[in-house]
Amino acid sequence: MAQRVFVLGLDCLEPSLVFEQFREHLPHFRRLMHQGSWGPLRSVHPPITVPAWACAASGYDAGQLGLYGFRNRSDTSYRGLSLALAHQVTRPRLWEHLDRAGLRSLVLGVPPLFPVPRLAHGAAVGCFLTPEGENVRWCEPPQFGQELARVLGSPWMFDVAPFRTENRQELLKRIHRMTRLHFDAACHLAQSPHWDLIFLVHMGPDRLHHAFWQFFDPHHPQYPGADNPLREAVPEYYRFLDQQLGRLLKALPSDVLLLVVSDHGACPLEGGIAVNQWLMERGYLVLRRRPDQPTAWGEVEVDWSRTVAWSEGGYYARVFLNLQGREPQGVVPPGEYEAWRDRLAAEMEALPGPDGEPIPTAVFRPEELFRECRGVAPDLICYWGNLRYRSVGTVGGPLYWPGNDTGPDGANHHWDGVFVSSRPLEQGPGQVQGLQLIDLGPSLLAHFGLPVPEDAAGEAAWRWA
Ligand SMILES: [Zn+2]
Numbered sequence: 001m002a003q004r005v006f007v008l009g010l011d012c013l014e015p016s017l018v019f020e021q022f023r024e025h026l027p028h029f030r031r032l033m034h035q036g037s038w039g040p041l042r043s044v045h046p047p048i049t050v051p052a053w054a055c056a057a058s059g060y061d062a063g064q065l066g067l068y069g070f071r072n073r074s075d076t077s078y079r080g081l082s083l084a085l086a087h088q089v090t091r092p093r094l095w096e097h098l099d100r101a102g103l104r105s106l107v108l109g110v111p112p113l114f115p116v117p118r119l120a121h122g123a124a125v126g127c128f129l130t131p132e133g134e135n136v137r138w139c140e141p142p143q144f145g146q147e148l149a150r151v152l153g154s155p156w157m158f159d160v161a162p163f164r165t166e167n168r169q170e171l172l173k174r175i176h177r178m179t180r181l182h183f184d185a186a187c188h189l190a191q192s193p194h195w196d197l198i199f200l201v202h203m204g205p206d207r208l209h210h211a212f213w214q215f216f217d218p219h220h221p222q223y224p225g226a227d228n229p230l231r232e233a234v235p236e237y238y239r240f241l242d243q244q245l246g247r248l249l250k251a252l253p254s255d256v257l258l259l260v261v262s263d264h265g266a267c268p269l270e271g272g273i274a275v276n277q278w279l280m281e282r283g284y285l286v287l288r289r290r291p292d293q294p295t296a297w298g299e300v301e302v303d304w305s306r307t308v309a310w311s312e313g314g315y316y317a318r319v320f321l322n323l324q325g326r327e328p329q330g331v332v333p334p335g336e337y338e339a340w341r342d343r344l345a346a347e348m349e350a351l352p353g354p355d356g357e358p359i360p361t362a363v364f365r366p367e368e369l370f371r372e373c374r375g376v377a378p379d380l381i382c383y384w385g386n387l388r389y390r391s392v393g394t395v396g397g398p399l400y401w402p403g404n405d406t407g408p409d410g411a412n413h414h415w416d417g418v419f420v421s422s423r424p425l426e427q428g429p430g431q432v433q434g435l436q437l438i439d440l441g442p443s444l445l446a447h448f449g450l451p452v453p454e455d456a457a458g459e460a461a462w463r464w465a
Pocket of ligand 1: 049264
């Protein structure tokens with residue numbers, strides 16, 4: 001019988017803070033790192049919560065899943081994007097394989113997990129994308145959630161919305177409350193009988209970084225100075241998280257393999273680049289009426305007959321070409337498609353930062369990154385300034401934004417997440433290099449003695465000693 005596994009997903013947990021900067025204040029992380037293996041965990045393309053956890057849990061890359069972000073084009077019309085739903089992860093995730101093998105999984109909040117799937121042997125609770133409302137079916141089977149809420153003495157918290165808010169003290173309290181609640185649940189479930197896998201994703205660190213990074217990092221362009229009362233929010237939260245980890249370590253039966261992982265890390269957000277504004281200024285995007293003030297992308301009227309390309313805001317820029325034969329009013333002839341991609345990629349990579357300084361922007365064609373491109377893939381994938389700048393969809397405003405157009409934001413995602421295993425990998429105890437998030441699902445399948453799908457992009461690369 002394979003050792004039972006608890007995957008504790010701490011969304012956006014930043015390795016440089018856990019492994020270096022705050023390390024001496026995190027005794028439980030240190031203990032776990034000392035007894036097991038740890039290292040940076042390379043995220044996927046794109047390093048965003050959706051699809052990153054779905055890639056981790058399935059072993060398939062974002063192109064194979066056809067999930068390029070929280071929201072995706074559902075067809076080649078101009079109708080815009082729709083929110084990722086659980087059943088759009090068309091390849092089985094870890095718990096589905098286990099379920100078929102008669103093993104029992106408890107899956108909590110691994111995005112996207114709404115609508116909440118039904119497992120024959122296990123139970124599931126929806127992710128942070130679960131809508132609010134009395135009649136929302138937020139867990140399967142419903143008794144599992146009712147029992148959980150009864151034990152916790154509190155309704156489940158999916159998120160701390162709104163997290164892009166100026167009311168930061170209140171937000172900080174909500175993040176701490178959600179973290180405590182999720183660890184209460186983790187401790188309770190860890191001691192419950194009859195499970196083989198617990199996979200819980202907690203959004204606390206992600207919300208914390210977006211709201212508070214600028215207050216503790218003197219290198220952040222919006223650092224308000226050392227006397228700001230919020231300067232302790234990030235270090236204090238990491239200490240709090242370490243205490244919660246200590247509680248879980250106490251509650252976990254000794255035979256359980258614990259993995260603490262994050263789907264990506266975080267870095268200071270230097271600003272935003274208004275990608276549609278840039279396309280417009282270059283003449284590649286034409287609006288019927290140019291707005292004279294910042295206007296959301298969804299509210300403008302595009303002259304598609306004269307538009308070559310458009311994009312979407314977000315952690316990275318997804319650029320779509322208006323291709324003849326694909327989009328309803330496509331203008332780019334198929335024979336010029338590659339030339340247009342080359343030209344746009346070169347021009348985006350050459351765009352300097354707000355002070356004219358070069359920034360290391362990287363632009364990819366999806367077929368360079370993914371084994372296949374299902375659904376409607378972006379034609380170009382652009383990481384402005386290697387993720388130090390985000391993509392702003394708003395038009396009619398400046399090209400360079402001090403931050404995000406959707407509310408206050410101090411951090412962007414970064415390439416490496418955290419990996420800590422309570423049991424050493426075969427490379428030996430201590431620090432391990434070269435680990436990849438996409439190998440999580442395949443590695444755990446192999447751990448449970450189940451076959452790894454042959455066409456998966458990930459491999460059973462993590463082998464425990
Ligand atoms: Zn995330």
